[in-house]
Amino acid sequence: MSATSELYTAWSTGTPFTAPLPESAHPVLAISTLTAGLYFAARYGISQKQSIAFDLANTIPSAVLLGFGIVFLFLSVGLYV
Amino acid sequence: MRLTATTSTLVATIIAALSLTSSVHAEEFWSEKDVSIVPQTFKITNLLRTLDLSKPIIREITSAAVQNIHTDQNQTDYYFPVDQAYSDNLSFITAENRKTKEVLEVTKDDEFYDAQFQYYRIKLATPLPPGEKVQITVRTSLTNIIRAFPTHVGQAEKQKFIFFGNPFALTAYPATKQKTTVITPNNVLEVHEHPEEVDVVVKNNQVILGPYNDVNSLEHGIFEVQYEMTGAVPHIRSLRREIEVSQWGNNLAVEEHYNFVNRGAELKGQFSRIDYQRNPMGIREGNGVLGFQTKIPKLARDIYYRDEIGNISTSAIAHQPDHIQLMLKPRFPLFGGWNTTWYIGYNTPLDGYLRKVTGTDKYILKVPAIAPMPDTTYEDVEIRVVLPEGAKNVKAVLPYEVDEIEYSTTKTYMDSAGRSTVTILASNLIEDHAQDLFIEYEFSQTSYLTKPLAAATMLMAIYATSIVFSRLDFKIGGSTLKK
Numbered sequence: 180m181s182a183t184s185e186l187y188t189a190w191s192t193g194t195p196f197t198a199p200l201p202e203s204a205h206p207v208l209a210i211s212t213l214t215a216g217l218y219f220a221a222r223y224g225i226s227q228k229q230s231i232a233f234d235l236a237n238t239i240p241s242a243v244l245l246g247f248g249i250v251f252l253f254l255s256v257g258l259y260v
Numbered sequence: 261m262r263l264t265a266t267t268s269t270l271v272a273t274i275i276a277a278l279s280l281t282s283s284v285h286a287e288e289f290w291s292e293k294d295v296s297i298v299p300q301t302f303k304i305t306n307l308l309r310t311l312d313l314s315k316p317i318i319r320e321i322t323s324a325a326v327q328n329i330h331t332d333q334n335q336t337d338y339y340f341p342v343d344q345a346y347s348d349n350l351s352f353i354t355a356e357n358r359k360t361k362e363v364l365e366v367t368k369d370d371e372f373y374d375a376q377f378q379y380y381r382i383k384l385a386t387p388l389p390p391g392e393k394v395q396i397t398v399r400t401s402l403t404n405i406i407r408a409f410p411t412h413v414g415q416a417e418k419q420k421f422i423f424f425g426n427p428f429a430l431t432a433y434p435a436t437k438q439k440t441t442v443i444t445p446n447n448v449l450e451v452h453e454h455p456e457e458v459d460v461v462v463k464n465n466q467v468i469l470g471p472y473n474d475v476n477s478l479e480h481g482i483f484e485v486q487y488e489m490t491g492a493v494p495h496i497r498s499l500r501r502e503i504e505v506s507q508w509g510n511n512l513a514v515e516e517h518y519n520f521v522n523r524g525a526e527l528k529g530q531f532s533r534i535d536y537q538r539n540p541m542g543i544r545e546g547n548g549v550l551g552f553q554t555k556i557p558k559l560a561r562d563i564y565y566r567d568e569i570g571n572i573s574t575s576a577i578a579h580q581p582d583h584i585q586l587m588l589k590p591r592f593p594l595f596g597g598w599n600t601t602w603y604i605g606y607n608t609p610l611d612g613y614l615r616k617v618t619g620t621d622k623y624i625l626k627v628p629a630i631a632p633m634p635d636t637t638y639e640d641v642e643i644r645v646v647l648p649e650g651a652k653n654v655k656a657v658l659p660y661e662v663d664e665i666e667y668s669t670t671k672t673y674m675d676s677a678g679r680s681t682v683t684i685l686a687s688n689l690i691e692d693h694a695q696d697l698f699i700e701y702e703f704s705q706t707s708y709l710t711k712p713l714a715a716a717t718m719l720m721a722i723y724a725t726s727i728v729f730s731r732l733d734f735k736i737g738g739s740t741l742k743k
Binding site: 187190191193223241253 | 504506507508509510511513562607610611612613614615616617618623624626657658659672673674696698700705708711712713714715716717719720723724726727730731
């Protein structure tokens with residue numbers, strides 16, 4: 180009984196949760212990050228025997244942007260991951 | 261059949277023995293008196309007990325004026341006994357000071373063990389000086405204790421129930437005066453009591469047992485009330501409530517799976533759809549369940565109501581000032597003994613439930629343990645709370661005792677390490693148990709990056725394979741010179 184009451188006081192004095200990003204930004208961010216990620220992926224995909232530095236300079240941003248893009252895509256369609 | 265000489269003398273002795281015992285005082289009829297094992301520091305000067313039988317869940321309200329009879333010590337612990345035979349039926353117990361309406365702490369006592377009685381310790385708000393009196397009200401809710409009698413009724417027939425109880429309020433201390441009032445929804449049909457000397461007065465829908473003077477502690481007898489009650493006895497055999505917290509999406513997703521049965525009098529014969537639709541009075545007086553009502557959060561969205569077949573369209577919502585009233589109708593009316601299953605779910609914003617302790621990484625989640633459904637008993641309840649990936653040091657706290665709290669990990673969409681999960685198993689709950697469940701956990705800001713980086717790592721693995729493989733030479737034979 181006392182454990183719940185002390186958690187209740189801790190709960191009432193806490194700050195309400197704020198999301199890291201506003202929900203309205205989810206679809207916009209999803210489309211923009213996915214587009215940018217696919218741009219880099221395409222740039223790597225159509226390249227012919229460039230240096231490793233070029234390849235990595237395209238695949239790493241592509242992977243990171245597409246990773247974020249997938250998360251935002253899931254969130255904007257209602258699959259709250 | 262002709263009585264022989266020996267049989268007639270046997271019958272005569274039995275009648276003589278019965279008449280001898282029936283002339284003895286009520287308390288001494290029971291040769292073994294139960295002795296109260298708790299310290300006898302109180303005396304009950306007046307006790308009024310009300311047994312409310314108007315709903316399928318029996319509510320017993322015991323108001324006692326107790327006096328401290330210890331010579332020189334202040335008392336803080338008042339003991340309330342409950343028969344062990346009813347331990348499975350006792351669902352909820354609270355106590356309050358009758359004058360100040362202050363809620364008193366009630367705990368199940370494990371210090372005094374008695375094979376027949378379970379004691380509950382009620383802690384008084386302020387220690388009671390010797391000779392002083394205080395008035396305590398104890399409210400208990402008993403489930404699954406009334407029986408339909410007869411067990412089968414027709415479709416539009418009214419059902420009758422039978423209740424067996426103790427004419428004396430079970431107390432750990434002797435009572436100078438006590439009275440019990442039994443309230444039934446309609447007129448009382450029949451009352452039987454044992455021992456027969458117990459005073460019983462029947463008035464319309466009330467049975468008044470007493471007042472009894474100088475009742476010993478732990479005094480008990482049996483009395484039986486038969487009464488009519490329309491309406492179903494709703495009972496949820498199993499409820500699985502899944503709550504998923506998503507901090508990325510600022511969302512709390514709730515999904516509840518129900519298995520419901522109507523425990524009223526069973527249907528005699530076949531269900532006749534013609535009689536059911538032609539006779540609206542029959543619907544009102546019969547015991548069919550026509551719908552369920554429950555409350556869901558005010559900001560709930562994407563509400564769905566489905567079962568194994570698919571969506572159930574017979575549902576409606578009504579927006580109330582502080583919640584949404586959800587009215588669900590099953591695919592068919594549920595008569596006694598009939599059951600059905602369904603599941604509902606919705607999404608709701610997380611900021612009403614989750615709070616962060618300022619300055620730390622600690623978060624506290626406050627959710628209702630179950631959604632309240634009126635007059636319904638829950639047999640097996642499983643509450644599963646799935647916390648975001650990266651939650652550590654998880655602790656769950658409930659305001660009442662439950663069977664088990666388990667901590668584990670589940671893996672769902674885009675999980676690499678798995679999400680911390682709290683599983684709570686409880687049984688024999690009623691509407692009063694829809695109180696807040698608190699879960700606290702630690703979640704650092706960097707844990708937000710786990711999901712995107714997990715996806716990025718998988719993609720990078722594919723790209724790396726591609727980079728390596730594009731530089732390898734798989735030609736068979738030596739390299740040919742270009743011409």
